[in-house]
Amino acid sequence: MIRKRVNIRMPALGGQGAVTAAHIIATAADYEGYYAVSNPFFGAEKRMAPAESYARIGVEPIYDRGEVVYPDVIMVFHPQVITMGKSYTMPFYSGIKRKGLIIINTEEDLLTEEDRERLEELEVKVFNFPATKFAIDIAGTELSTNMAMIGALFGSIGAVGIEAIEEGIKSRFLKKFVASGGTASLDSALERKFKKKLELIEKNLNTAKAAYELAQKWAQEQGLEPFLPPPPKKVAV
């Protein structure tokens, strides 16, 4: 279904890079020519505690702010969001809109029978995808899980291409930017892991690309149309 706007909610755990993911998603969409806005939710910032971020992408100016209460897409960054209820909403898919999409980072199916029924009623598709495994295989670290999630998002909803994702990743890691205390310390952990920033960007991009291609295939199999029309600044070819 084509919409004027896609609202994305990303329930994750602290330290997984959900805030960074929202940043990159919005930057990529903005680069692609869409209107885009992203923001984190700030609670007590703790590793492994619930953390959530949001991105809104559309073909009209976006005025909506704050938490996404009615998402079109939910990206679950960690199985514990579901299995341990580490989520700001219960069930985690509260508010999901009709014909929405849920991407879950998991190696197995986490939904109950009741969940499946309710989601089917709303014609919501669920994409189970082992993002952490991807990240470890391709980038060599689970800290790149968010890159895989970003790739999976755009692969499945279409609208934003690899070039834009690359721009988003570059803008996050190359420019000086503002971070919370938690994010800043993770950056140095990453820097120690990767010798050069460019190496980091390349590995992240490859992770995102691989996830993108996998998700694209899945979307095709599911018969999913792109979630958004072409951006207002570009003409469809």
Place this chain on the structure above:
Amino acid sequence: MQTVKEQGIIYNRAGQRVVSPDYLLFEAPRTKHFMTGSEAVKEAVKRASVDASVSYPITPQSEAAHLIGELWVEGYVGVYFRGESEFGVMSEVAGCALAGARTITTTSGPGTLRAFENFPMWAGTRIPVQLVLMARGVNAPLSIQPDNLEVGFLLDTGCMIWYAENAQDLFDMILAGFVVAEQPSVHVPIITAIDGFFVSHTREAIMLPPEDIALPPYNPYRAPMPVIDAEVPPGRFLRDPFVMKSNYISYATHASWQWEVRSAIERSRPFAKHYLRGLTEEFGDPDADIVFVACGTAAAQSKEAVRLLEDEGVKARVVKLKTIRPFPIEELRQAVKGAKYIFVPEFNVVGWLEREVRRYLYGHSDAEIIGSPRVAGGMTMPAEVIAKEVLKLTGKEVKHVI
């Protein structure tokens, strides 16, 4: 901040070319950037020939405060340090402004209240300080989320209050704020407010003029009160009423001084109108008789709700108030002509904006004024919730708006 003249072009201390406020705000070519509200504060201060800033940590304004520190290291801001508490900071800011510096600072929620004694002091001493207020919940209970109850407390401090809806508004208002506050006929403090996280930490597109141009520096010798720098004769007063002399002189002085501060806010109107391109902004169908009167993020959410209502076949429009002090009285009265229902959505439990709206529309509008929806504690105000309120009113009970 001093200037250097080279071949007829004036440069400020940071080496930026000094341009007129009109050029900077309206004519300079702008390019698109993608950043948070906190980063937009940095960009505005960078182009504002700011002399001094004092900072203190409190969520959500800490980022903006330490970004201004980076500008100090880079040479764009003259004096910068961290104060000991918001009370200390606002006192230090008063000192900086009294000594002739264009001064900016930031605070939120409990910090605002901690500093409060200084706000009427700023106004009474006629210093054109700028305070970027990132609204957040006020204890108790504690909340770091965007709840703007504190703005209700600030309404009568004698400071001007402008309200930004997004990063773009905030950027332009900070620049315009200095220009308007420093007019000799105005010269009172200005508070540029945003609804905390909704703007400070939201990343969005923003159009910025080049970074090698800047506002003309502040000239403290154009102030209506002598600057405290021992370069001009001192005023034979303490910037306080003469309580020390006879009581009758002190009553008259205090009263006229207080009136003067409020008059100064009134005198800011034409300047604010010019530099903000109007004190209000309208959005939606001009024929709609359902009107949202709002400021800041509530205005943004209302705009989103107008779109949703359109899909349901209901016409609505938004009258966004850009300034609260001075309150856009005439503009509001004009804008709500023909309205049947006026909703005032707010992010606080008491409805301070509704009070203002009722006060100024009394006798000037037949519309029913509804102080709803009102959320607090920093809760989001989804457009769906706003739309539901309206649809309930028009008899369209909708269980699931989406």
Place this chain on the structure above:
Amino acid sequence: MSYKIYEINEDLLDVMPQEIRDLQFKATWGNPKRGVMDLPYSKELIEEHSLCAGCPESMALRYILASLPNPEDTIIVNSTGCTSLVFPHIALHTVHSLFGNQNAVASGIKRVLEWRFPDKVKDVVVLAGDGATVDIGLDCTLQSFFRQEKITTICFDNEVYANTGGQESGLTVKGHVFKMAPKGKQWDKVPMWQIAIDSGCHYVARLTVSSPKRVETVIKKAIYVAREVGPTYVHLYTPCILEIGLNSDDGLDEMRQRDKERFAFFEYMTDAAKEVIERKKEEGLI
């Protein structure tokens, strides 16, 4: 040469009151060697005062104003209390802060003036009572010392909140009965001079105002050190004769008595401060 700003327009000279004319022609501007010895002969920088007759604070103020090395470039920051009653009478730039934040306001002023006028002398001096300095203002006062602000803080210690009717303050002596301490103060007088040393002041002095010459020396030392090194603190005993039940003439005697006990003269200086003081002595300025 900014004392020129105090000059009256020639055309208005004949209609100005005598004290204003005296301020231009008979006051001691532009001469750092000015001091208390000029008092009988020159126009003081304070014109009358509205304090009680015989108030030691008024003595202290007159000595201090007579001793400022560069009054034409001195900014005085004051706080609420008896001292603030005198400020409208002073011929210099003065600022009334709120209550307790005088050192914070002074910090802002000093930093901006140093930045705006890097080649000029701009002395910022805080004058506040014991309540303002040590109770409600302890935070801001000490923090300005921690930050090493180049200001001189002068505390007028009358050991009570006098202006509000005589309430106990942190600097009240243990056992003394004042309002809000009807059974006598339960804890010791706060040794603010010691705290000032521990907080980073480079020159600290404690004294009564019984000797004008001594006040002059201390003030000059404090200001010169603050100019070059860091924060300085002067703790003056200026008893409230009203609150301790003395007559107008008894202030001096009261101070002379305390000179022998709890307000015995005490001076501390860091090496850096000592260097400045020795230098100024050589230059004949102290």
